[in-house]
Amino acid sequence: MSIEGKPDFATVWSVFKGAALKPSTAALTIALLVPSILFGLCLAFITPGLMASSTAAYFSSGAWDDYTDLTSHALAISFDHSDQPVVIILGASDTRESITNHAAITEIVHDRTGLRPVIYNLASSDQTFWEMAAIIDQIPADRPAVIVMGLGAGRFSMSPGRLAELIDNPRLGFRSTIIDDEAQRAGLVVPSRTDNYFLDNTEFFLSRLPQFMENVTTQHPRKRRYNLYLTSSKAPESRWQEFSGSIQARFEKYQVNFDSNMSVLSRILGRLSDRPEQSAVFLVPPKNPRDVANGLWDEFYRTHLARLEEISQDYDVPLWMLDDEIGIKEADFYDASHLNDNDVQYRYTMLLAERIAALFASTDQRETGS
Amino acid sequence: MIHWAKLLGIWVQGLTLGFLLFIALIELLTRTSGAQLFRYQGF
Numbered sequence: 129m130s131i132e133g134k135p136d137f138a139t140v141w142s143v144f145k146g147a148a149l150k151p152s153t154a155a156l157t158i159a160l161l162v163p164s165i166l167f168g169l170c171l172a173f174i175t176p177g178l179m180a181s182s183t184a185a186y187f188s189s190g191a192w193d194d195y196t197d198l199t200s201h202a203l204a205i206s207f208d209h210s211d212q213p214v215v216i217i218l219g220a221s222d223t224r225e226s227i228t229n230h231a232a233i234t235e236i237v238h239d240r241t242g243l244r245p246v247i248y249n250l251a252s253s254d255q256t257f258w259e260m261a262a263i264i265d266q267i268p269a270d271r272p273a274v275i276v277m278g279l280g281a282g283r284f285s286m287s288p289g290r291l292a293e294l295i296d297n298p299r300l301g302f303r304s305t306i307i308d309d310e311a312q313r314a315g316l317v318v319p320s321r322t323d324n325y326f327l328d329n330t331e332f333f334l335s336r337l338p339q340f341m342e343n344v345t346t347q348h349p350r351k352r353r354y355n356l357y358l359t360s361s362k363a364p365e366s367r368w369q370e371f372s373g374s375i376q377a378r379f380e381k382y383q384v385n386f387d388s389n390m391s392v393l394s395r396i397l398g399r400l401s402d403r404p405e406q407s408a409v410f411l412v413p414p415k416n417p418r419d420v421a422n423g424l425w426d427e428f429y430r431t432h433l434a435r436l437e438e439i440s441q442d443y444d445v446p447l448w449m450l451d452d453e454i455g456i457k458e459a460d461f462y463d464a465s466h467l468n469d470n471d472v473q474y475r476y477t478m479l480l481a482e483r484i485a486a487l488f489a490s491t492d493q494r495e496t497g498s
Numbered sequence: 499m500i501h502w503a504k505l506l507g508i509w510v511q512g513l514t515l516g517f518l519l520f521i522a523l524i525e526l527l528t529r530t531s532g533a534q535l536f537r538y539q540g541f
Contacts, residue, residue: 140503147507155511162516163523330527337524 174326174333179301180204185349187301189339194224194252196336197352198263199301201248206266213245214271215484218260219278222413222465224251225357226278226480228473233481240485249354251278256286257392258294262304264396272491273406274484276448280413280465281432284389285381292316301332310392358470363463368420371464375421379428386435397443407491409483410440412449414476416461425464446487450479 147155178184184200205214215237217227227233230247238244250263260277267273295311295318302325308318321328333340343349400408415429433449440447454475462468467476 135499140499143500144503144507144510147504148510149507152508152511154508155515158509158512159515159519162513163520166520167523334524334527 170326170333171324176203176302176325177207179325180207182349184301185351186343187333187336187340188343188350188352189336190350191353191356192253193350193352195299195332196301198250198252199332201250202263202266202300203302205248206268209268209271211270211272213243213488214267214273215245215247215276216263216267216273217247217249217251217276217278217411218255218263219251219276219411219413220255220280220282221251221253221356222280222282223278223411224249224253225355225462225466225468226414226473226476227251228355228470228477232474232477233484236478236481237485237488240482241488243488245272245274245484245488252299254282256290256294257283257389257396258291258307258310259300261306261310261392261396261399262300262302264400265304265306266302267406269403270405274487275400275406275408276411276480276484277408278411278413279436281378281382281428284386284432284435285378286389287381287385288314288388295319297331297335298329299332301329303328310395355468355470355473357462357466357468358473359462359468361462362468367463372421372425375424375428379424379431382428382432390439393439394443397445407487408445409487410436410445410447411480412436412447412451413465414451414454414456414461414467416458416464417456418458418461418464420464448480448483450476450483453479 179187179200180203181200184196188196205216215233217223227249230249233247234244252259264275267275291307291311291314294307295316298307303321308321311318326333339350397408400406412433419426436447439445454472456467456472460467460469460472467473
């Protein structure tokens with residue numbers, strides 16, 4: 129103690145150290161309160177509304193995290209009950225990489241039809257039909273929409289077991305009754321839902337929590353990128369060899385799983401047929417013309433195209449193949465299916481925009497005529 | 499001064515343990531639920 133009754137530093141330090149290191153009821157109470165409060169804040173403030181806003185970017189792990197951005201857009205669509213048309217582009221990374229300029233699509237459609245649709249490129253890594261169905265389900269039923277479904281062969285190769293993975297470890301940050309119904313149909317156990325958004329999507333948020341903490345600390349939310357392969361480099365030969373060696377297995381997987389995936393797609397189309405304001409389109413994603421596995425890759429692609437043509441006729445859904453009109457070359461790709469030439473991506477996007485505009489115009493004519 | 503030092507010590511202990519507990523809880527939930535980020539590229 130100092131002479132004037134004012135404690136010296138050593139005394140204060142020893143009191144502080146004693147209180148900080150010695151277990152006490154007060155400290156224990158605070159220790160229990162902290163996680164409870166943090167958890168309570170998550171329950172109260174992490175809502176679909178929050179995720180539909182730009183705040184969702186704080187949960188993103190970066191350029192490759194398609195699903196945080198996709199979740200945010202899908203939820204935003206579900207809240208928007210305006211009658212402004214939307215174009216929803218679904219599919220896998222091959223479709224995602226092909227499209228480059230959303231604003232230009234809107235402008236072309238506006239120029240041709242007078243409509244000004246909002247464009248959402250919601251194609252994402254290895255997207256399944258179940259996820260497509262869940263996204264489509266977020267679109268208000270009476271909102272005019274064109275749903276462009278990028279249907280590469282991989283969409284039909286998904287094993288039915290993927291549904292169980294999506295139930296246990298969902299990639300989308302919202303629950304969908306459609307996915308739950310599909311799971312029940314497949315005989316899977318669907319976890320009970322609590323109607324609390326955070327609790328029902330715990331896996332989605334937990335997996336992103338470290339990233340969230342980092343993003344909040346640095347105040348630097350991460351942006352997803354659409355054209356990830358847009359680099360000057362090309363896939364190494366080793367990747368081609370690996371791809372070439374896997375074609376046979378991929379083709380077999382496609383044959384085995386085609387029917388089960390097709391049944392999910394037919395249910396999606398069935399639901400859409402109840403929505404007169406919305407129409408679906410099949411888009412064949414670009415294919416690298418390089419000869420792989422002695423023509424087997426080409427045979428696989430031709431088989432897939434023939435099947436898509438059949439489905440297109442059976443369900444009366446337009447099938448768009450843009451590769452030939454664009455004049456796609458081997459040099460335009462990073463690998464077998466991902467475009468990485470900005471000029472080609474732009475031409476692809478413009479042609480797609482023209483097709484979308486024509487579809488809007490024909491729908492408009494039908495409605496005017498009826 | 500002594501009073502404030504003691505109070506600060508309790509809060510430092512409580513907050514540190516609290517955050518550690520929260521992180522441990524999240525880690526436990528993450529591992530038991532198998533939640534993980536999907537980062538693989540599509541076909």
